[in-house]
Amino acid sequence: MASGAAIRGSRVGAGPLGESERGQSIQKKRVSYWCADGHESRVAFAFDVEVEAIPESWDCPKCGLPAGQNKENPPIAPKNEPYKTHLAYVKERRSESESAIILHKALATLKDEMGE
Numbered sequence: 001m002a003s004g005a006a007i008r009g010s011r012v013g014a015g016p017l018g019e020s021e022r023g024q025s026i027q028k029k030r031v032s033y034w035c036a037d038g039h040e041s042r043v044a045f046a047f048d049v050e051v052e053a054i055p056e057s058w059d060c061p062k063c064g065l066p067a068g069q070n071k072e073n074p075p076i077a078p079k080n081e082p083y084k085t086h087l088a089y090v091k092e093r094r095s096e097s098e099s100a101i102i103l104h105k106a107l108a109t110l111k112d113e114m115g116e
């Protein structure tokens with residue numbers, strides 16, 4: 001009966017520490033992608049990921065351009081129209097002076113409604 005305490009105290013096994021060490025030792029498959037601006041993005045995949053599951057291109061997190069695995073031949077950046085704000089579209093349709101007149105009329109109408 002006296003040996004019971006000794007057995008409990010000498011318990012050997014995988015504790016929380018051992019498990020975390022095991023987690024850190026899992027290898028990752030790192031794939032580098034390069035964008036047209038020369039940024040390198042290293043993306044970590046699970047070590048046992050299927051090669052087919054690794055995307056051929058990756059959006060560069062620095063500039064948003066598509067990045068490919070071939071450093072010497074990165075994907076060509078798509079020539080998108082520059083983003084236009086709603087105001088830009090309005091200005092395209094109307095000249096600056098026209099929109100000023102419209103604004104002035106709108107203010108005048110507003111003042112009429114308010115009884116000024």
Ligand SMILES: [Zn+2]
Binds near residue numbers: 035039062
């Ligand atoms: Zn980039």
